[in-house]
Amino acid sequence: MGMVEAIQKAGVVGAGGAGFPTHVKLNAKAEYLIINAAECEPLIETDKYLCRTFPERIVSTVLKMKEHLGAAHAVIALKGKYIKEIEALEQAITAAGADVEIFKMRAYYPAGDEQVLVHQVTGRVVPERGLPLNVGCVVENVGTVLSIADALEDKPVQEKYLSVTGAVKKPVMCLAPLGTPIREVLAKAELLVKRYAVIMGGPMMGKMLSDEAAIDQAVVTKTTGNLLVLPEDHYLVRRAVRPVSQMMRQAATACLQCRACTDLCPRSLLGHHVEPHMVMRSIWRKDSITDPAEFERALGSAVNCSSCGTCEMFSCPMGLSPRKMNDYAKTLLRERGIQPEKNQNPAASGEIEHRRIPTERLIARLGLSAYVYHGDLELYRVEPEEVFVPMSQHIGKPAVPAVSEGDTVKAGDLAGAAAEGLSANIYTGLGGTVTEVTPQGIRIRRREA
Ligand code: SF4
Ligand code: SF4
Known part of the structure; x- marks a missing residue:
């Protein structure tokens, strides 16, 4: 059985993102294979744990993937401050005599965004709403690499590594069968709060579970990499429950049109047409715009938004919600059948390096500094x-x-x-x-x- 067939049979999907089926992604030839171990969001520990624990398995599988893709370059990208992880991977590369590079990134958000990563490693910019493959790259998360290693040994994806962080005495790493209730995973950590909310994933793009029923029903899936526990009155929890109607009123009354949301937008800095300040200017009068061309001019740039959250969680001085308004505008554009043209050759801004958001400043802005942890994590097997x-x-x-x-x-x-x-x-x-x-x-x- 070939690599693609083995991966398809084993049910491998992207472990770090939305869960794109890996057999489709790897059914290709590419110049670059980029392994994403950058742990995009703050307070997630899983990729680091995997790099420290399974460096040889990662490197040997990367070599097989490189050969399969016919790639000239195989690169493992992670933040330069991950000293132990880099050491472990470098030792494994040296021991195997492997032609695999380590790419050290600065600690900024969103370092692990696929398109940001491709630009950092290769200098190439993925077209608007395009794929890394459009510029000769395949990007895979480090957790996916380990699932591929299993698949090549005929072992399917049936369990998941995930960290539990935030308001806990000490973050822990768990290995849980798919479908495990997250309450059972949380039970492996000592929670510091009685009443809490949970973000499945990271604080920027994760899914907020703010009530008991939602937490009771949530289970571990192939894409669950982290559970972030927060006190129920934390700023991020209060923010997440604002209704869209309120956000829209705020856009109309409080937006200064300062452009900070657009100027610091990671996709805009890659040269994509993303202008959240324009969306904020017009979203509240959406019903009065009847001309499709005018509607597209006012709100069309929302289609290129990756929903990374930088604009609303960091950039906006007024605490407004341009990301949510972009998400809403995308729905409106779909309903009206408006599909803005794609720029196939975007060029990154010369300002891109100066405008990156340092992870530490982001953590402080999110009110999460108290939860930063630098130690190793103990592994617990969850047996529901x-x-x-x-x-x-x-x-x-x-x-x-x-x-x-x-x-x-x-x-x-x-x-x-x-x-x-x-x-x-x-x-x-x-x-x-x-x-x-x-x-x-x-x-x-x-x-x-
Ligand atoms: S950063 Fe905030 S206030 Fe400034 S233009 Fe954007 S949404 Fe408006
Ligand atoms: S969420 Fe905001 S910062 Fe992120 S891509 Fe969309 S507009 Fe840009």
């Missing part, structure tokens, strides 16, 4: 009594349940088969009895020995 394995843990169509109620399954069995088209297989990491099957997911209860 029950899992709910979602059929949609990736971009594309949900998988189709491959088991029936009452079936007995073991860890590593197929739970959902990839649908036609863009989709991915889903496996269970827990053996037991299937107690519920719906198009949304499969519930499995551990079976007593």
